[in-house]
Amino acid sequence: MLEYVLSKYNFWxxxxxxxxxxxxxxxxxxxxxxxxxxxIFQSAVILFYISIGVKKGGATVPIFLGDAHAAHGHEIIIxxxxxxxxxxxxxxxxxxxxxxxTTGVALAVLILIYKRxxxxxxxEIMKIRQDTGA
Amino acid sequence: MIWQLDVxxxxxxxxCAIAAINVKDLLAAVIILGAYSFFMCILWTEMGAxxxxxxxxxxxxxxxxxxxxAAVNKTKRRSKD
Amino acid sequence: xxxxxxxTVLMTGALLVYGIEEMxxxxxxxxxxxxxxxPKYIQEALGKTATPNxxxxxxxxxxxxxxxxxxxxxxxxxxxCVLMLRKKRKGEKGEGD
Numbered sequence: 001m002l003e004y005v006l007s008k009y010n011f012w013x014x015x016x017x018x019x020x021x022x023x024x025x026x027x028x029x030x031x032x033x034x035x036x037x038x039x040i041f042q043s044a045v046i047l048f049y050i051s052i053g054v055k056k057g058g059a060t061v062p063i064f065l066g067d068a069h070a071a072h073g074h075e076i077i078i079x080x081x082x083x084x085x086x087x088x089x090x091x092x093x094x095x096x097x098x099x100x101x102t103t104g105v106a107l108a109v110l111i112l113i114y115k116r117x118x119x120x121x122x123x124e125i126m127k128i129r130q131d132t133g134a
Numbered sequence: 135m136i137w138q139l140d141v142x143x144x145x146x147x148x149x150c151a152i153a154a155i156n157v158k159d160l161l162a163a164v165i166i167l168g169a170y171s172f173f174m175c176i177l178w179t180e181m182g183a184x185x186x187x188x189x190x191x192x193x194x195x196x197x198x199x200x201x202x203x204a205a206v207n208k209t210k211r212r213s214k215d
Numbered sequence: 216x217x218x219x220x221x222x223t224v225l226m227t228g229a230l231l232v233y234g235i236e237e238m239x240x241x242x243x244x245x246x247x248x249x250x251x252x253x254p255k256y257i258q259e260a261l262g263k264t265a266t267p268n269x270x271x272x273x274x275x276x277x278x279x280x281x282x283x284x285x286x287x288x289x290x291x292x293x294x295x296c297v298l299m300l301r302k303k304r305k306g307e308k309g310e311g312d
Contacts, residue, residue: 027220056242080254101292
């Protein structure tokens with residue numbers, strides 16, 4: 001049992017983090033808490049993709065280790081089993097930058113909401129909206 | 135990669151995530167989120183994604199935390215849940 | 216509210232566990248992800264782009280339009296933040312003041 005859990009511990013971590021983020025987004029009433037949950041959710045997905053790129057058995061980071069200038073112009077045989085998969089890394093690099101951009105826009109919207117309603121709790125905002133009929 | 139170290143960092147990440155959504159003080163929650171990002175960084179460095187790790191350390195943990203602190207500073211610091 | 220959230224989250228968690236059961240062994244060199252497309256990129260990146268770092272080779276050479284789209288996204292986000300948070304001039308109507 002323990003061996004079974006340990007053989008995929010990265011995937012279990014990803015599942016637990018995704019559940020925590022989803023719970024914060026759905027169950028918490030404070031808007032900043034919802035945003036924190038969204039950040040946790042995003043890094044959980046990124047962790048999943050990075051875990052796919054790992055190869056066991058002597059693989060290293062995807063950077064060519066030999067002399068690149070001497071290699072230019074010649075045919076070089078590179079064994080794919082010696083390097084991790086670079087494609088998930090590239091996609092997640094883009095995803096991190098985009099996630100920070102979305103967080104910035106969401107925080108700007110949050111400041112506007114606070115200016116208008118003077119609170120950040122979801123239930124109070126809904127109550128004010130019902131009372132004023134807006 | 136050393137799997138014992140990896141498991142310990144996975145546990146740290148989960149603890150930081152649970153703490154970040156349970157703390158009532160929003161500034162503390164944001165700082166714990168920054169710590170969570172840095173632990174995530176270590177985990178990715180262990181998995182060989184060095185480019186992703188330093189992008190996360192500078193953009194995710196640095197700029198993201200600064201944006202969060204600025205927003206919390208302009209709004210309320212206490213939260214009810 | 217909390218109970219509904221908890222039930223939703225636990226159902227999602229059960230689906231995730233069901234999905235993880237089907238995943239190949241973690242770090243397996245013979246998994247589909249490491250045998251299908253990626254060996255081509257790893258083998259050809261140095262010869263075609265003369266860049267030792269494969270991540271930057273894919274980011275800036277194979278997928279440079281993707282990176283351009285990413286900068287467009289960041290630019291749009293910055294413009295949106297500035298438009299939402301700027302101080303309103305006198306006589307200009309706006310939210311919150």
